[in-house]
Amino acid sequence: MAANTRKSPKDLRSARWFGPDDLRSFGHRSRMMQLGYAEEDFRDRPVIGILNTWSELNSCHGHFRERAQDVKRGVLQAGGFPVELPSLSVDESFTKPTSMLYRNMLAMETEEMIRSHPLDGVVLMGGCDKTTPGLVMGALTAGVPMIYLPAGPMLRGHYAGRILGSGSDAWKYWDERRAGNISDDEWLGIQGGIARSVGTCMTMGTASTMTAITDAMGLTLPGASSIPAADAGHQRMSAECGRRIVDMVWTDLTPDRIVTAGAVRNAAIIAMATGCSTNAVVHLIAMARRAGVDFTLDDLDELGRTTPLIANVRPSGKDYLMEDFFYAGGLRALMKQMEARLDTSCLTVTGKTMGENLEGAVVYNDDVIRPLSNPVYHEGSLALLRGNLCPDGAVIKPAACDPKFHVHEGPALVFDSYPEMKKAIDDENLEVTPDHVLVLRNAGPQGGPGMPEWGMLPIPKALIKQGHRDMLRISDARMSGTSYGACVLHVAPEAYIGGPLALLRTGDIVRMDLPARRLDMLVDEAEIARRREARVPPEPRFARGWGWMFSQHVTQADKGCDFDYLERGFGPAAGEPDIF
Template sequence: MTVHVAKLEQRKQPGELRSARWFAPDDLRGFGHRSRLLQMGYSPSDWVDKPVIAILNTWSDTNPCHGHFKTRVADVKRGVLQAGGFPIELPALSVSETFLKPTSMLYRNMLAMDAEEMIRAHPVDGVILMGGCDKSTPALLMGATSAGLPAIFVPAGPMLRGNWQGKELGSGSDAWKYWDERRAGNISVADWSEMEGGIARSAGHCMTLGTASTMTAIAESIGMSLSGSSSIPATDSAHIRMCAEAGRRIVGMVWEDLVPSRIQTRKAFENAVTVAMAMGCSTNAIIHLIAQARRAGADISLDDFDAASRRTPVLANIRPSGERYLMEDFYFAGGLRGLMSRLVDQLHLDCLTVDGATLGQVITGARVYNDDVIRPRDNPVYAEGALAVLRGNLAPDGCVIKPSACDKRFLRHTGPALVFDSYPEMKAVIDRDDLDVTPDHVLILRNAGPLGGPGMPEWGMLPIPRKLVRQGVRDMMRISDARMSGTSYGACILHVAPESYIGGPLALVRTGDLICVDVAARSIRLEISDEEMAARRQAWQPPARHYERGYGWIYSRHVQQANEGCDFDFLRAQFGANPPEPAIF
């Protein structure tokens, strides 16, 4: 990894440090704060005239993506100390993609609130954000953006390649692939058990280009991570060096007063949208990036993604959009700096980054070392961007498909609907041999959106009915108001808005109705008359709420729809001014 760090003009003096409000005054409260630091074994030389750097660490025993953070935090601290800062580790909510139910997405906003309040309430001048597992990246950045202090995001990095019987496995993508082979009777129980031990071989997030790698790339492309940091493998020694460099750099950012608002402009988010398209990004990128941008006061919408998709080809040949490679290959082929070097005419190169330099400066000299991993523009993986936004009477506020990762025959398709009102209902019948379904059917799952899920679970890649799997079918059209894993693939139309749980048109579809999809025309339509649609809407009855207390109660009353980023309405930048600095008394 080559880190390009510049030094901006010093804007802040020691007496102006935010932490000095806690530790400098010669009064009773200052006495109490200093004495408690002394109680922990620190001395005045640790904190006097030094920036206090919070390290928000999302490590936990149930988060394998962040398993190495238990030791990496020491590397971050080392860097902070080397640069003359005072590091303090603050544990933050660990939003594990694997183990949290019903879905980690339900808790993204909780982590964002946790991060914002931990930063605001403590005597800190800057913050390192340690994340990488899918929801942790947007959540930490959302919280830090709202808190407004200098911040650097430290990505967890992808795990090592999987391996099974001489084949390279990609987490998620190959799990779905081989599960269908097992359902078809082509994979034995013994083979499946052997694969379990080979598909995830180290700490780190998914090494396919799923949501985790998508979001860490976005963090770097908007300028909130060190240049070149997002794709370093989690267990590579370069990752240790990057953590220490982030610790050193955040101290400089405090003196420079390089806060997120100076970095996260609308232009920076437009860069992120372009990079996401060229990466072959996860569909989840749309929801998270809209939420992040709106926290920063930049009104990014579905239209920005679709416009970028029309002009930006997929260049990263990484599964699931790509044919072969994994994130480790991407890193050694030149990483994100190499990819961006092939997009310079589409990027705002004057955007500032946490490196203290512009985007143009940090990608100067970047090279691509393997033209099959990071394709040139005249030989793309897919001619347009990874995602497309469809609209029509079934999704008036939009829905999303990943055409780069589906069978091309479904880019224009008409078929009869087979409707499921819940995931358990679908699961109970999908493997029945007498299920009345053909490869042309359109599987529909509803009541799986932000409110209906609850939390918009990753149920959108509905399993192919087993009777069809045994016939060799490996893709079919599926539509839902759910999300799907970024490691998933197939002709899946997701994020239908407004969702069915609140009476969106998806709630009105009946089995046998014809659904027409045309990706080139960006259209999706339920083939019934307006009069029939109105009659069905009149007869529709809203379901009962999921929650009547606690966090779920807050969530169910304030979460926004998918096209708005699923943030809480009261946390968006337009809701009102941030609270004043905490009173020290």
């Protein structure tokens, strides 16, 4: 569609369902009237799908019932017709073994719901970790105009005069609890004070990372990702999403015009500058591949070497939380600081360029959002490692670990399962030193199954009691974006499918050299070959259902853990149904 050209009502996608004088369209119109609508409610108007990931088991989205009404108000104000469709919630807190097992299910559901229903455009309501990439991946493939509505972070946690950050302080105080330094009453108080409103984790965890990435990609209203869930501004933003998507439909502003190579690079730069979650690696690569953008681990590492971390927000920062980030100017202000490094010509959902959206953005607290001359950390949030333990890559978050581990050599202490590891680290008689390298394997995309957030292995109790709070840990799992420490994650290929991590043995010397971006086991190649020959593959995790399909088709971490048959290069999309 040519620039500045507006659709007419007959050009609407929904007109194919409601417009023709035939039996099928008669049925469609009749069923809408059954719902209490007159023809003038839905004919010749953009039909806007509101894909709502609300659930009573998703506290991050506890406000989405009300926010959907705000979106509907905006759609109606702009002359559209809103319809709310419930979507898979993929909550982070309660889903076992991991919500990552179901990200691709949400992506498939999103794509197919859009394709199979009379929707001209969609508002995607998400925020909890996997909902953002899942919704965006599906909508990118479906190809209709879309706008993302982020849930927003919860308010700061509080207990006994202390400010608490969800996730990050849970790990911190749990170690103190294990050391015997926190009473039952204190533990109960922390439990009740660490998450005290609706919204996502208020640290720069995976939820805030992914909504910031989507914001920087141009898929949200400018700065929408920073607004706290409980703030009245969040309601106003929701209504504006409803108004904006209607105009996007009339101008045919589809996601392929927004999610370009430049937009993906912008998103990666901003992720690094915010101190992003390690999970950003898996999700950003998957989103880029859905958009047909060639973006790899090496691209991320290149940007990580040159992008300063300027958001002083936990866990990579030391002092502040997302509410403080919002008051300091939010993501627009941070992006303004990074403007010279961004492709500001990229188009956004506003119909304007990224540069136009950043006009007037101001930093109000330069300790929360640092100037480039005074970063929290001189490089970005993430680094890519390669070596004989991870030939296809592994990821570490240098700013969130003790610098003494940036170059480290020590004996491996290997665990083949999470229960085995958990039992061992709680044994106060475990023979372990601070120089040991804890290794958890068989926890990747297929081995986990689903690549659970087990990668921040707990410090052994014996070391906790000696005062140690960090050590080098390696896993083919992920870790929560609120986690921290010297944790090497996403080892690819994973141990379960025969990656080199499967061949490591307790007592082998492991060496990490972060400046050189290396991770190796110091075992000669002949011995590694002997171990590979003797390896017995594990039994399949699933014999049926979703888990079986997941195991058959999930790609490895370096490819984004999407399904091979859903990626852009696998084949053309089915397109809009033409049988009516």
